[in-house]
Amino acid sequence: MRYGSGGVNGWATLCGAFNGAAYTIQLISPEPKPIIDELYMWGERTALPDVAFTPSNARFEITPSVANSVICHASIAEWTKASGHKAFSKERDDRCGQLTASVARKVVMMLNDQHAGKFVPAFALSEEVQECSGCHLKGSRMENTRGKMECYACHAGVHDKQ
Template sequence: MDRRKALKMAAGAALGGSVGFWGIQKLSEPDYLSEQEAKPLTPVANELDWKYHSLDPQVTAELAYQKYKDGGCMYSCFLSIIKQLADAYGEPYASFPLHSMRYGHGGISGYGSICGTLNGAAAAISLFVPEKENRDKMITGLFRWYEEQFLPVFIPKAPLVDADIVLSQANSVLCHASVTNWTKVSGIKVSDKVRIERCRRLTADVAEKTVDILNQFFEGDYMAADPHNATTRTCLTCHGSHGKLDNTSGDMNCTSCHSKSVAHSVFAKPHYKVMK
């Protein structure tokens, strides 16, 4: 056999193998979870004393920014909402033990888990929306926004640190991931005062968004989007409660912590197809 014929045969075998591989992959495609349409949420009568009153998102953001120095991200995000209600309406808002929200700094006492801004925001939503279904969808919507948006965008009236803050996409609701992604983009160290200013402004962004969500909800204008994004829909198809594996739960973005191995990319679909 001459060299040219051998090369043609090798190329043909490679092409055939490639076509066969992709054919198997295509035939093994699971029925992926479909995207859900956005639906309006209807407030349920709240028999508790903790009633929400519409607030100005921009005023809330500025207050969260200014109060950050007194207790960190969770504290100032939550306080920016409750303090306005206490000043305008008195009790029960004025008696809320705001100091209890200081634990959330740095992903809970510096542990790096859930971002304190989101922890405080979720607490505020929960205070005014006691029913589980609405509350969960609103918090999920806020968390997804936090994962996907390029933040911070808030510009304070009187910056405590005069710097151009680089925007970054957190791709996670975790403090350490959010901060690390920002340091990679900005090239600034975690201990730098500019990083602290970044988190201060991020707190303002989240406080503003939280009030915007609450305002829309109680005005009957809030639309709850699909709790999953494209990535989580793909992963939960097999790994979620409706899949054969049924070995994980949650809606947070998968790729913040997980990536597909070569073996997963090659064998996962055919293997899943033959699973019982």
């Protein structure tokens, strides 16, 4: 999985924590899709690293941030704004390490819940994604794109002027 670091070989596309997590879920879970969806929606909307996991020997106190995205580039940009640290700093190294721990913990909890037959998704696709889907996504009039990511992360106010 080394290729996944830095959002795939430093390309800052899919965050390596969410890439590795989806791979792990696919390997282990009898029904991976709802777990991956839940993880990604949680990941977009939760301030990470979350307070549920703080290593006792942490070098730095890490400022959490909401990425609105599972994309490394967006996640790092939101965090550098929130924390004031640089994208290639030691603080950023530790931030991504702690974020990965938060993601791993979440995955384990969901897999345990699913195994025990009590996995209940807490998130649904946002109202905005559902609204956009009526014209742009699968089965819609235009059907000119696809995806489940939060649209506003890249298209904020795209139709506001109309």
